[in-house]
Amino acid sequence: MCGIAGIIHTDGPGDVGAEMTKMLQSMKHRGPDSAGYALYGEPSELVVMRFKLADPNETSDFDYTERLERNRREVESRLSKIGATVDRVEGESAYAYRATFRYEGELKPLADYVEDIPGCEVLSLGHSLEIVKDLGDAQTVADQYRLDRFRGTHAIGHVRMATESDVDIAGAHPYWAYPFSDVAVVHNGQLTNYHQWRRRLERNGHRFQSECDSEIIAVYLAERLADGTSLETAMKQSLEDLDGVFTYLVVTEDSLGMAKDAMAAKPLVLHEGEDLVALASEESAIRAVLPHEIDSYDPYESEVLVWSR
Amino acid sequence: MVAMNPPTDQDRGVRRDIRGLAEPDAEAPKVARVEGGTATFDAADLSPRQVNLELRRLIYDEGVREVTVENPGAKHSLAVGLLARCRITIDGSLGYFGATLGDGPEIHITGRVGWSVAENMMSGVVVIDKNAGSLTGAAMRGGDLVVRGHVGARTGIDQKGGTIVVGGNAGSMTGFMMQRGRQIICGDVGPGMGDSMYDGAIYVGGSVATLGVDCIEAELTPDDEELLDRKLGIYRMDRPDTFRKFVCGKQLYNYDNLEPSERKLVL
Numbered sequence: 001m002c003g004i005a006g007i008i009h010t011d012g013p014g015d016v017g018a019e020m021t022k023m024l025q026s027m028k029h030r031g032p033d034s035a036g037y038a039l040y041g042e043p044s045e046l047v048v049m050r051f052k053l054a055d056p057n058e059t060s061d062f063d064y065t066e067r068l069e070r071n072r073r074e075v076e077s078r079l080s081k082i083g084a085t086v087d088r089v090e091g092e093s094a095y096a097y098r099a100t101f102r103y104e105g106e107l108k109p110l111a112d113y114v115e116d117i118p119g120c121e122v123l124s125l126g127h128s129l130e131i132v133k134d135l136g137d138a139q140t141v142a143d144q145y146r147l148d149r150f151r152g153t154h155a156i157g158h159v160r161m162a163t164e165s166d167v168d169i170a171g172a173h174p175y176w177a178y179p180f181s182d183v184a185v186v187h188n189g190q191l192t193n194y195h196q197w198r199r200r201l202e203r204n205g206h207r208f209q210s211e212c213d214s215e216i217i218a219v220y221l222a223e224r225l226a227d228g229t230s231l232e233t234a235m236k237q238s239l240e241d242l243d244g245v246f247t248y249l250v251v252t253e254d255s256l257g258m259a260k261d262a263m264a265a266k267p268l269v270l271h272e273g274e275d276l277v278a279l280a281s282e283e284s285a286i287r288a289v290l291p292h293e294i295d296s297y298d299p300y301e302s303e304v305l306v307w308s309r
Numbered sequence: 310m311v312a313m314n315p316p317t318d319q320d321r322g323v324r325r326d327i328r329g330l331a332e333p334d335a336e337a338p339k340v341a342r343v344e345g346g347t348a349t350f351d352a353a354d355l356s357p358r359q360v361n362l363e364l365r366r367l368i369y370d371e372g373v374r375e376v377t378v379e380n381p382g383a384k385h386s387l388a389v390g391l392l393a394r395c396r397i398t399i400d401g402s403l404g405y406f407g408a409t410l411g412d413g414p415e416i417h418i419t420g421r422v423g424w425s426v427a428e429n430m431m432s433g434v435v436v437i438d439k440n441a442g443s444l445t446g447a448a449m450r451g452g453d454l455v456v457r458g459h460v461g462a463r464t465g466i467d468q469k470g471g472t473i474v475v476g477g478n479a480g481s482m483t484g485f486m487m488q489r490g491r492q493i494i495c496g497d498v499g500p501g502m503g504d505s506m507y508d509g510a511i512y513v514g515g516s517v518a519t520l521g522v523d524c525i526e527a528e529l530t531p532d533d534e535e536l537l538d539r540k541l542g543i544y545r546m547d548r549p550d551t552f553r554k555f556v557c558g559k560q561l562y563n564y565d566n567l568e569p570s571e572r573k574l575v576l
Contacts, residue, residue, distance in 0.1 A: 264443060264462035264480055267424055283383035283423055284404055291382070293401060296421055297440040298461040301481040301499060 001161045002188040003030030003281040004173075004268075006249040007289065008154035008256040008307050011275035013042065017142065017150025020157045022288040023280055024138030030281060031161035034172035035141045036133030038184035038251055040309075041152040043128040046087055046100040047107075047181075050123040051075065051114065054095040055168045056135050071117050072097060078113050079103075092145055093134070096123070096169075108179035112207070121170060121209050126182030128152075128253050133172040153309040154256050156249045158186040170210040174251075177222035178207060182253040185221065187214035188281060189246035189266045197242070217248050225252075235259045235304045249279070257306040264301035271296040277307045323356075332358045337366035341376070348373045352387070353380035360387050368395045368414075383423070388416055405442070408435045411452075424461070427454045430471065436544065443480065446473045449490065455544050462499070465492050468509065476546050482521065484511045484555075493540055495549050506557045512537060514549030525558040 005023040007016060016039055024035055053071045054064070072089065075097075079086050084103035092098050103110065111122045124131035130150075134141045138159060142148055158173035165171045177183035191197075194213040197220060202208065206219045217238065224234035235250065235257055245265035250257045258279060260268060270279045271286050271294050278286045283296060299305060326333035335358050341350035348367045352360045360378065367373040368391065377398045381387055385404035388397055391414045399407075402420030412431035417438075424442040427435045432451040443461035446454045451471040462480035465473045468487040478496035488507045497515035504521020511524075512533065520526075533554055541548045567575060 263482070267442065269423065269442070282385075282404055283402060283421070284385075287383045287402075293420060295439065296402075297459060298442045298480075301462055 001030045002173075003027035003159045003285070004156070004186045004188045004247065004249055005158075005278075005280040005285050006154070006156040006186075006251070006256050006258070007276070007278045008309055009276055010307070010309055013151045013153050014276075015148075015150075016040070016152045016155040017147040019289045020155045021138050021142040021147060023278070023285040024157045024159050026285045026288040027159050027280065027282055028137045031159035032137055033162045033167045034133060034135045034160045034169070035138040036131065036158045036160070036172045036174050036186070037141070037147060037155060038124070038129060038131045038157070038174040038176075038186070039147070039150050039152050039155045040128045040182075040251065040253065041130065041150065043253065044100070045102070045127075047084070047103045047125065047127060048130055049099045049101070049114075049125050050092075050096070050131050051099065052096040052121050052123060052169055053117075053119050055170070056093075056095065057168060068095060071120060074117050075099065075114055075120065078117070079110070082110050082113055084110065092132075096132075096134070096145075098130070106179075107181055108205075111179050115207070115209075122176070122178070123169075124176040124184065125179075126253065129176070129182040129184055129251070131174055131176055131184055133158075133169055133174065135167065135169070135172075153254075154251060156184065156186050156251050156256065158188075164190060164213050165211040171212045173212075173214055175212075175215045175218035177218040177225070177250075178209075180222035180225055183218070183222055183225065183250065185214065185218040185248055185250045187217055187246055187248040189244060189248075189261070191216055191242055191244040191246060193243040213244075214248075217242065217246070217250075221250060231255060231257055232304060232306045235306070239302050239304070247281075255306050255308040257304065258299065259304045260299055260301060262302050264298075268299055269296050270299055270305075272307075332356060335359055335362060337362040339363070339366070341367055341373075343367070343371060343373060346373055347375040347377075349377040349379065351379045352384065353382060357384050357386045360384070361389060364388060364391065364397070368393050381420075383421075385423070388414070391416075402439070411435070421458070426456075427452075430454065432471075440477070445475075446471070449473070453540070453543075455546075457544075457546065459496070464494075465490070468492070472540060474540055474544060474546065478515065481518075484509070484524075485521065487511075491536070493537060493552075495541075495546065503555050503557070505561065508557055511555045512552045513555065514552050517553070517555070520555065523558045523561045524555055527554045527556045529554045 084101040087100040089099040173186045174184040191213040247266040269283045341348040381401045383404045386406045390410040392412045399418040403422045405423040408416045409428040415434040421439040425444040428447040436455045440458035441456045441460045445464045448467040455474045457476040459477035464483045466485045468490045470490045473492045475494045481499035482501045484503045492511045495514040500518040501521040503524030
């Protein structure tokens, strides 16, 4: 089933971390397997990289702790080798980390080089984007990663009921649009031409971290954006190219967009306020941040909408 | 593609009995202020089941005929399964499956509703002042369902009776597989309208993006005009100048024809 939510403040930063937690937690019944956030803070000079070195449901063997520490140092050393000036690498949980560094070069070789370390997955890369995802409900993840104090302009989130792939962090949304800076996607639905697109995109040199069909959307959009296509055009094109039922949300450094398939098979409720746009699978999620009476509607089939902060 | 365990009741924080009924031990919270034949209560801190139990207590046990529910907070499945003549005002918006399975009540919702409002309504009236989601009036069998705003996709899917009136626009696959009843849509309708409909009629005041399989336009008769005037008059809605009527083309009616394999058997 899954639940998705998005929020964008058009009048400057707000408490998007706490707001997104409230939205996702009110949709806990739609997916208790994992929860994920893509949050946009104040843009920084530094590149922010979120990565993990193991999965929470992985059994820890005799040198688990040492191996993670070794691999964390390896990430740092590889960042330096590829030309990045590392600012800091902080442990966010036992297996997830947040690195900040100065770097001017291409992101793809950097991501590929770092992900070559066993067990390593880059969750997000960019100057403003931070993806946090883990098993459990939204409140559990927010507490674990201290997201309630995260301030920013926009965010999307996802609560997952796993149907197409495993319950692990790799299968959790949002997906970073590898290797494109500051783009992330959450999706509710199933894509039926997943394998076709995965093969096509892999031939073009893209990597996939999971068996989850939703990852296609992120990588598909990233490829279009890299060609110079605008976000809105890329999303409209995706309605033709992707087969199946879907409602997805996409975020970039300064905008948030939604797209709905031709059959309008998956729900989405939208509220457009004067300085805030909130959208979610269920109205109760919007009510969690806007308790007063509001106007809202369901976007129609094949609709693509984009808002900027 | 690994099959996953469905979420347990513990995950959801809601206890269910062996039939799947949520909160089986819940009792009506008895929070309503009753004055004469009318009652009012605040739903902000109540679960959907508690709201429904309170409504049933008031209507069936206390004989109250007018109830106002405040702060519904877009909760799902409120005011469902009410089988008596009564008048209910929901002061706000509902989530999914609002006012479903009713037989008799007049329910007025001042806000918006989510998917599947008034699904399987047997009789009565449901009026929504703002917009509605998809599957509005699904499998409805009787009564009037009025949405003053816009509705999503698949309005009146599998409709078996009654009248759906929409003041605004409707999404794709409106009237999909409808079997009887009427839909009056004052605005525009999305693609695939009346796809695979068996019977019934859809009246459209605006434009139709595309017609679904076996849906054809029919002539508007004086009886149709009378119906449109009457229904839109009752609910004080603006009547578009012209309406078009759409019905089933009955080209897919193959019920009496045998399949090739069956034909062999008969011969």
